Amino acid sequence: MRRSTTRLLFAVAFVASAALSVRPNALLERGAQVLAAPTRLLAELCAPLRWLRLRSAHAAQTQLIEREELEHSARVELRRQQRFAAEPHAPHLRMGRRFVHAEVVDRSADRYDTLLVRIDGLERAGLAPGMPVVHGENFVGRLLEFDPARPGHALVELVTARGFAVGARLAEAEAGGAPLRCVVGGIAAHSLRGRAPRLALVAPSARELPASNVYVDEGLSALAPYREQAAGFVLGRVEAAPFGEYVVVPGLDLLGGPFRVAIAAPEAIERAGGLEPYEPLSDPLWAPARVLARSAGAREGFTLSVGALEGVRRGAAFVVGSRLIGRVLEVDALRCSVASLADRGWLLPAVALPLDGAEGDVRGVLIGLGAARDDARAFECEWRAAHEFERAAAEFEVQFFSGSGAPGIPSGLWLGAARVTNSAAPQRVRLETGVDLRATPRGFVRREESQP
Numbered sequence: 001m002r003r004s005t006t007r008l009l010f011a012v013a014f015v016a017s018a019a020l021s022v023r024p025n026a027l028l029e030r031g032a033q034v035l036a037a038p039t040r041l042l043a044e045l046c047a048p049l050r051w052l053r054l055r056s057a058h059a060a061q062t063q064l065i066e067r068e069e070l071e072h073s074a075r076v077e078l079r080r081q082q083r084f085a086a087e088p089h090a091p092h093l094r095m096g097r098r099f100v101h102a103e104v105v106d107r108s109a110d111r112y113d114t115l116l117v118r119i120d121g122l123e124r125a126g127l128a129p130g131m132p133v134v135h136g137e138n139f140v141g142r143l144l145e146f147d148p149a150r151p152g153h154a155l156v157e158l159v160t161a162r163g164f165a166v167g168a169r170l171a172e173a174e175a176g177g178a179p180l181r182c183v184v185g186g187i188a189a190h191s192l193r194g195r196a197p198r199l200a201l202v203a204p205s206a207r208e209l210p211a212s213n214v215y216v217d218e219g220l221s222a223l224a225p226y227r228e229q230a231a232g233f234v235l236g237r238v239e240a241a242p243f244g245e246y247v248v249v250p251g252l253d254l255l256g257g258p259f260r261v262a263i264a265a266p267e268a269i270e271r272a273g274g275l276e277p278y279e280p281l282s283d284p285l286w287a288p289a290r291v292l293a294r295s296a297g298a299r300e301g302f303t304l305s306v307g308a309l310e311g312v313r314r315g316a317a318f319v320v321g322s323r324l325i326g327r328v329l330e331v332d333a334l335r336c337s338v339a340s341l342a343d344r345g346w347l348l349p350a351v352a353l354p355l356d357g358a359e360g361d362v363r364g365v366l367i368g369l370g371a372a373r374d375d376a377r378a379f380e381c382e383w384r385a386a387h388e389f390e391r392a393a394a395e396f397e398v399q400f401f402s403g404s405g406a407p408g409i410p411s412g413l414w415l416g417a418a419r420v421t422n423s424a425a426p427q428r429v430r431l432e433t434g435v436d437l438r439a440t441p442r443g444f445v446r447r448e449e450s451q452p
Helices: 003-022 026-036 038-086
Strands: 097-107 114-119 132-135 138-146 153-158 166-173 179-187 199-202 213-216 234-240 246-250 260-266 286-294 301-304 317-320 323-331 336-340 344-354 362-371 378-385 395-402 414-421 427-432 442-446
Touching (some): 038 323, 038 395, 038 414, 097 153, 114 260, 199 234, 323 414
Parallel strands (some): 138 234
Antiparallel strands (some): 097 114, 114 153, 132 138, 138 153, 166 179, 166 213, 179 199, 234 246, 286 442, 317 323, 317 442, 344 362, 344 395, 362 378, 395 414
């Protein structure tokens, strides 16, 4: 080829690249990914050239395998405690009811006050829209409808939803002994930014209300078919608002959680017993993946040997056993890039479980701050707890797990151990993983769940 032709082709390619960088074209980018797919095969063929790193990779894999049973046991314990906390234990709230557990999978994108839940056993038998949904002694909302696209999944409408209304009764009565009644539902107009939202309180039976707990009581409504199952659950505490009005401070954080709930159904429903919660780590939606390369520069991550053709999508989890290693950032046809937990800027719903075996976990959010400078087996995060730990010790050790609501990330994946304080204020924590995650040689990536 003559030099003038080479220069012309170079100029055309340069101008085209510059144009695409200014105005990207999705179709052309997809074509480029397909054309570049054989480079994955080249990387596989060149894998033996990385033999100098195999010793550390095998060491990391051995350490991960040795820790797998311990991390899985911690996951099982977390699930046990969460299921225990989802049901009420007061005798008057258990009488005449049967509780069906469900895990919160996601929050509806177009209806923020609606939760997508996965019912134990993926079985809807005996359940019906309108049944109350609770967490412990707290009222969460109502079963709205079953998801037609996902068997065993349902939508729950939170009490914070616009237009939601439930009859209520205050713990304290009027001076003459008559019950103080009202209607609660939706976000109050007097909720302040930066504070937990208040629930609207309307139609009070008295002009002045005491600072009292308020409970569900739909005994006066003939349009509430499950009023007996909802009766007595806590909505929150009455609080005075400006202009002589009142609001309800919820007894439960309804924005960040809960991660598991219970559906309060009539005791006599026809439903099989012993249905187990769904275990995503045992389903077929996992693609085995080998680490082809580590990210260069300040990024902490990998290039993996699976891509879109095997159902991998952005945000998917990369795991080894019950441990979360990282999340998929970019995907092409045959490979993907993953940001590890030692990378900066990721945000993940999380649960902290005390290491000393004490009952009670705390929900919150972890934000990645990067790898620890002095130890490749640790990384730093900001921990924002939803509420304080109820413990006497000011500082103690916990294990962190992934929470519910992050698409592509199953809940209960082990993240690391750290020391935290019992405060709800944001705090910087150091998560110890026990393994140099940079030497991870292989694992599994979560595939996208197919829709019928």
